[in-house]
Amino acid sequence: MKYCAFLRGVNVKGTNMKMADVCQVFKEAGMQDVSSVLASGNIVFSSDKNAGELRIILEKAMSDHFSYEAFLFIKSQEETQVFWDSIPFEKNNDLHIYAFVGNPGVENVLMTEFEAASKAENEKALIIKDIFYWQVPKGNTLDSSFGKVLGKKSLKDQFTSRNINTFEKILKKMN
Incomplete structure (x- = not known):
């Protein structure tokens, strides 16, 4: 496999x-x-x-x-194909879209953290098929309130994130 x-x-x-x-x-x-x-x-x-x-x-x-x-x-x-097929946001050159790969249930932890964070204009998050997706303006990823949460030591073994374009490249390599 x-x-x-x-x-x-x-x-x-x-x-x-x-x-x-x-x-x-x-x-x-x-x-x-x-x-x-x-x-x-x-x-x-x-x-x-x-x-x-x-x-x-x-x-x-x-x-x-x-x-x-x-x-x-x-x-x-x-x-991996599901991550690519389930992207809930429209592509936009001014925005990054990330999908989070992690332990079962981490999407709910991430959504709770996202809902508590202050947000930039056009910053959104959705859970689709148990996958957490985050849209953020380019240049704001690390500076955003939610972006800072992602570095929490308590979450380091729970997930990792990738820009959705990375999933496209991975799937091309798998095929």
């Missing part, structure tokens, strides 16, 4: 790694057809194991190799 591993916290805040090295760790952990998409920690691969087994194996392999606490989220090709 084809999967994508979405790594959390890669190439930000001092956790730097080359995607070629990450791909090698995946290969050494028994994954096949391994390749990366962008430098933000998206690894496409094949395996006969289920997503739960893969997460345990790959988090340990990444943590051991890179000497950091690795968090990653595994989605099948079909699950």
Whole structure:
């Protein structure tokens, strides 16, 4: 089965790694057809194991190799397609749209945080098919009230986010 591993916290805040090295760790952990998409920690691969087994194996392999606490989220090709097919917002050159990959139920935690945050004009969030989507004006991602919530240490093992354009690139690589 084809999967994508979405790594959390890669190439930000001092956790730097080359995607070629990450791909090698995946290969050494028994994954096949391994390749990366962008430098933000998206690894496409094949395996006969289920997503739960893969997460345990790959988090340990990444943590051991890179000497950091690795968090990653595994989605099948079909699950990854749902992220792209369910985008609730119209594309707009002035706005970023993010989808959040995470543990079951994290979309509700994120929505609670979003509802409590102050918002910029055109900043919106929706949950579609248990996926949290966030639209934010370009240039406001890290400065927004909700953007600051995303860095909370208490949430670091719960989710990661990607610009929706990344899902398009991942799906092209999977196909």
